[in-house]
Amino acid sequence: GAGWPGLIEAYRDRVDIPDGARVVTLQEGNTPLVAAPHLSELTGCTVYLKVEGANPTGSFKDRGMTVAITHSLAEGSKAVICASTGNTSASAAAYAARAGLTSAVLVPQGKIALGKLAQAVVHGAKILQVQGNFDDCLELARKTAAEHPVTLVNSVNPVRLEGQKTASFEICDVLGRAPDVHCLPVGNAGNITAYWKGYTEYHGDGLVEQLPRMFGFQAAGAAPLVHGHPVAEPETVATAIRVGSPASWENAVKAKDASGGLFSAVTDEEILSAYRTLASREGVFVEPASASSVAGLLATAADGRLPTGSTVVCTVTGNGLKDPDTALAGMVEVEPLPVDPGAVASALELR
Ligand code: F0G
Missing domain, CATH: 3.40.50.1100 (Rossmann fold)
Incomplete structure (x- = not known):
């Protein structure tokens, strides 16, 4: 670049x-x-x-993820996993895609913001929605990484x-x-x-x-x-x-x-x-x-x-x-306007 x-x-x-x-x-x-x-x-x-x-x-997660994914790749890892409230998973998914690694993300069901979920989807992460909170997801990710050939890229990974x-x-x-x-x-x-x-x-x-x-x-x-x-x-x-x-x-x-x-x-x-x-x-x-x-x-x-x-x-x-x-949230729905300059001016209270 x-x-x-x-x-x-x-x-x-x-x-x-x-x-x-x-x-x-x-x-x-x-x-x-x-x-x-x-x-x-x-x-x-x-x-x-x-x-x-x-x-x-x-998000700031990219700072940690460039280092974590660089290490994962160098160590010969083929897959990474993380628990996330959304930003870590978005970042892990993107950097794993860049590196040619598989990513899996564990997120609390219904509790991550829409844009973050969209990011994990487009970057091709395996998304697991968990019936629990972030703390439950982290415990599951740690256990999975301890027992299977996947690298944990949460911040418990010191890199x-x-x-x-x-x-x-x-x-x-x-x-x-x-x-x-x-x-x-x-x-x-x-x-x-x-x-x-x-x-x-x-x-x-x-x-x-x-x-x-x-x-x-x-x-x-x-x-x-x-x-x-x-x-x-x-x-x-x-x-x-x-x-x-x-x-x-x-x-x-x-x-x-x-x-x-x-x-x-x-x-x-x-x-x-x-x-x-x-x-x-x-x-x-x-x-x-x-x-x-x-x-x-x-x-x-x-x-x-x-x-x-x-x-x-x-x-x-x-x-x-x-x-x-x-x-x-809290946006007030207003009637659409006709294609008419007068309607714009009165909607903006310019007269
Ligand atoms: N702000 C945002 C936008 C975050 O996504 C996070 C953490 C924090 C602040 C707090 O940083 O965890 O290092 O104290 N998000 C994590 C995640 C938990 O999964 O994306 P922290």
């Missing part, structure tokens, strides 16, 4: 792949760090959005996090420093683990002077890290983070504690309000789970936990087009 080579090539010295491996890439990474003037004004901070929906399959940590490098490279605070949605807790790894590596090598505080936000109905115990029946409009028993629990707690950060819950109402604000005021369309980082930004600015004047990065993890149903 031309231009940006994808994150394995871009950060070759920091992302290990097997010697001689064929790099499986869709030129993921290098996503925009977009200034957010409206959110900055609301919070009294300097706020940026790391727009991960700009990745090839529309996934090696790819995902590059988002921190990109932020530091663009800002010339680490932010004071980094806000993230948290589901299975791989991403907050990966970001913290990225920041600490850059800091350890003297490339940035300071580390950010990691603020992790969970949906109120699926907030095991906030409560300190698993949630048996997680529920939220943000289906991507509908996770009751995060696999990277301990590493997420380490990232929070070592950085002087916090975990906090945001309600579905707060998530949807942030979702609409992002779209209508910043021009950035994200999926509901992604808006939880911004819902958390607004809540912690309001209650004083976010210091005024901070430089803040909110990762918005997935593209709004993934979930058209949520976008269209």
Whole structure:
């Protein structure tokens, strides 16, 4: 390909792949760090959005998947498997297709957004809808991979996090420093683990002077890290983070504690309000789970936990087009117009 080579090539010295491996890439990474003037004004901070929906399959999962599928192929694997709330399965399906591998995805029946299901279908994944939640799917995927010749590409596979940590490098490279605070949605807790790894590596090598505080936000109905115990029946409009028993629990707690950060819950109402604000005021369309980082930004600015004047990065993890149903809910049906300029003008109240 031309231009940006994808994150394995871009950060070759920091992302290990097997010697001689064929790099499986869709030129993921290098996503925009977009200034957010409206959110900055609301919070009294300097706020940026790391727009991960700009990745090839529309979410940050591509960062981990380029590395996981590169490893799988190099190891001679013929098939990969994952559990997913939708984005991991979309990404695994696309990268497996690119590599010529078979993919199987286990998803909670009826609980993944339409666009994500469409992606798994067109990329040719074997889709297994499970009568259970994400946590059940992950357990099934782990057992299957342990007993059969298929490679597990969930973030419990540590190479996934090696790819995902590059988002921190990109932020530091663009800002010339680490932010004071980094806000993230948290589901299975791989991403907050990966970001913290990225920041600490850059800091350890003297490339940035300071580390950010990691603020992790969970949906109120699926907030095991906030409560300190698993949630048996997680529920939220943000289906991507509908996770009751995060696999990277301990590493997420380490990232929070070592950085002087916090975990906090945001309600579905707060998530949807942030979702609409992002779209209508910043021009950035994200999926509901992604808006939880911004819902958390607004809540912690309001209650004083976010210091005024901070430089803040909110990762918005997935593209709004993934979930058209949520976008269209509440749309008012209007009568179609005749082909008549007068009808247009009066419908727009221009006279
Ligand atoms: N945002 C989106 C859009 C996600 O899809 C996910 C996770 C997260 C945030 C949370 O990241 O799990 O690393 O804490 N989605 C997984 C999936 C569970 O299957 O696609 P995390």
